Amino acid sequence: MSQATKRTPLYELHCALGGKMVDFAGWEMPVQYAMGIMGEHTHCRTKAALFDVSHMGQVLLHGPDAALKLEALVPAALTQLPEGKARYTFFTNHEGGIMDDLIVANAGDHLFVVVNASMRAQNIPYMAASLKGIDVTEIFDRALVAVQGPSAEAVVSAHCPQAAEMGFMETLEALIDGSLCRLSRLGYTGEDGYEISIPEADAERIARLMLGHPDCEPAGLGARDSLRLEAGLCLYGNDITPTTSPIEAGLTWAIQKRRRAEGGFPGAARIMTELADGPARKLVGIKPQGRAPARAGVVVHDMAGNTIGKITSGGFGPTVAGPIAMGYISVKHAAVRTKIQLIIRGKPQLAEVCALPFVTQNYKR
Amino acid sequence: MTTYYSEDHEWITVEGDTATVGITAHAAEQLGDIVFIELKEEGDEFESGDEIGVIESVKAASEIYAPVDGEIIEANELLESNPAALNDNPEADAWIYKIKLTDPAQLEGLMNLAGYKTFIA
Numbered sequence: 001m002s003q004a005t006k007r008t009p010l011y012e013l014h015c016a017l018g019g020k021m022v023d024f025a026g027w028e029m030p031v032q033y034a035m036g037i038m039g040e041h042t043h044c045r046t047k048a049a050l051f052d053v054s055h056m057g058q059v060l061l062h063g064p065d066a067a068l069k070l071e072a073l074v075p076a077a078l079t080q081l082p083e084g085k086a087r088y089t090f091f092t093n094h095e096g097g098i099m100d101d102l103i104v105a106n107a108g109d110h111l112f113v114v115v116n117a118s119m120r121a122q123n124i125p126y127m128a129a130s131l132k133g134i135d136v137t138e139i140f141d142r143a144l145v146a147v148q149g150p151s152a153e154a155v156v157s158a159h160c161p162q163a164a165e166m167g168f169m170e171t172l173e174a175l176i177d178g179s180l181c182r183l184s185r186l187g188y189t190g191e192d193g194y195e196i197s198i199p200e201a202d203a204e205r206i207a208r209l210m211l212g213h214p215d216c217e218p219a220g221l222g223a224r225d226s227l228r229l230e231a232g233l234c235l236y237g238n239d240i241t242p243t244t245s246p247i248e249a250g251l252t253w254a255i256q257k258r259r260r261a262e263g264g265f266p267g268a269a270r271i272m273t274e275l276a277d278g279p280a281r282k283l284v285g286i287k288p289q290g291r292a293p294a295r296a297g298v299v300v301h302d303m304a305g306n307t308i309g310k311i312t313s314g315g316f317g318p319t320v321a322g323p324i325a326m327g328y329i330s331v332k333h334a335a336v337r338t339k340i341q342l343i344i345r346g347k348p349q350l351a352e353v354c355a356l357p358f359v360t361q362n363y364k365r
Numbered sequence: 366m367t368t369y370y371s372e373d374h375e376w377i378t379v380e381g382d383t384a385t386v387g388i389t390a391h392a393a394e395q396l397g398d399i400v401f402i403e404l405k406e407e408g409d410e411f412e413s414g415d416e417i418g419v420i421e422s423v424k425a426a427s428e429i430y431a432p433v434d435g436e437i438i439e440a441n442e443l444l445e446s447n448p449a450a451l452n453d454n455p456e457a458d459a460w461i462y463k464i465k466l467t468d469p470a471q472l473e474g475l476m477n478l479a480g481y482k483t484f485i486a
Contacts, residue, residue, distance in 0.1 A: 031424070032397060036397055036398050037397055037398055037423040037424065038398040038423060041423075222397070222423060222424055226423060291400075291401045291448075292401050292403065292421065293400065293401060293421050293426070295425075295426065315423060315424075316400040316401070316421070316423050318398075318423070323400075323401070345403070345419065
């Protein structure tokens with residue numbers, strides 16, 4: 001691993017737990033532990049898993065009208081976001097593509113923003129340059145830990161009773177073992193759970209406390225990817241990119257009514273046209289009929305052999321117990337149950353368009 | 366009966382001019398949970414270094430490269446129904462091919478067990 005790779009506050013813990021470390025977006029991260037991706041995935045779906053997501057960028061926005069100003073960069077309605085609530089959104093570019101997806105939380109006197117690891121270097125300076133009169137502060141001294149799964153509430157509330165009272169997409173500050181943490185009830189697995197921002201010095205101790213619960217095991221980036229794929233959640237850089245619009249990606253739900261009517265975000269012209277007329281292609285679920293996984297880059301044909309799209313994420317779904325994929329397909333072939341062909345290693349393999357997600361999302365409502 | 370090892374992490378156990386080929390336990394561990402294997406058919410001929418199959422783990426697809434020249438006599442049917450056997454028992458039940466050797470002299474270019482252990486150390 002090159003000297004330039006960075007380590008999170010939980011690096012020592014990963015090594016102690018037998019994590020297999022890989023370079024991910026410039027960070028040394030565990031792709032899996034001894035249990036393996038399948039075991040970790042299943043543990044998260046049935047009990048609880050702890051993920052280190054400290055490589056993601058945590059940012060504080062302080063200043064007057066921060067929500068209003070941020071609305072100039074993203075299509076979510078943020079001025080109506082109540083204190084203690086978080087919302088999923090994305091930076092759009094002037095062509096209506098996506099430059100990153102992010103979570104924005106109203107923390108009362110400031111906004112708390114989490115961006116992808118690979119986009120920290122681009123989007124944090126972008127916010128700083130674009131948000132006049134707002135202090136954009138990147139946090140370097142806090143870990144971010146996700147506890148996900150049906151037992152997540154039991155695992156976290158054992159050390160933080162307030163966690164049990166939180167609803168989906170709610171955020172608050174609370175003490176965990178004497179350390180002031182920010183908990184948000186959300187995640188990237190399709191399961192109930194929390195993402196917890198923890199002061200660096202306390203991160204390993206608190207992670208070990210959570211892992212001390214009999215239902216909680218560590219999980220790596222491998223399981224994180226298979227969990228999010230089954231849950232139909234987009235991966236930035238694969239399923240959403242600077243050339244894919246949120247309408248094509250099926251993210252219309254994340255553009256609230258006022259913003260659809262008013263526009264006022266980068267790329268609004270394309271996005272509002274696609275809202276009115278429908279997009280030319282759509283991100284769909286794809287279920288290969290055989291056993292061969294179809295991975296990102298696999299070309300999709302119709303049954304007559306014409307190219308109609310491409311897979312953007314694909315692999316094996318441990319809960320589905322078979323191969324699953326997502327990809328962009330021209331709208332006339334995008335209806336559920338349409339038969340398609342995937343060109344895997346030069347050979348056509350039969351597949352079917354299916355609804356997303358592949359598994360039921362189990363969020364706390 | 367002698368077993369040789371390749372730098373692509375295959376083992377090849379030779380009896381006369383036929384051999385059994387598989388992947389090493391080290392390879393299986395590096396691949397992680399194996400979910401699919403695509404194999405060549407009986408009668409297919411290949412040269413050393415040719416791709417003679419693909420192993421898909423949860424993480425990624427990896428090619429199997431022929432350690433020597435030969436012809437496929439039999440592909441292990443067990444692996445089609447139970448690819449995970451490659452994780453459980455890669456150096457015994459979960460062999461991949463039985464092959465006929467074209468040029469047994471090529472075996473001299475492979476490693477013995479001690480050499481392979483040094484190679485992966």
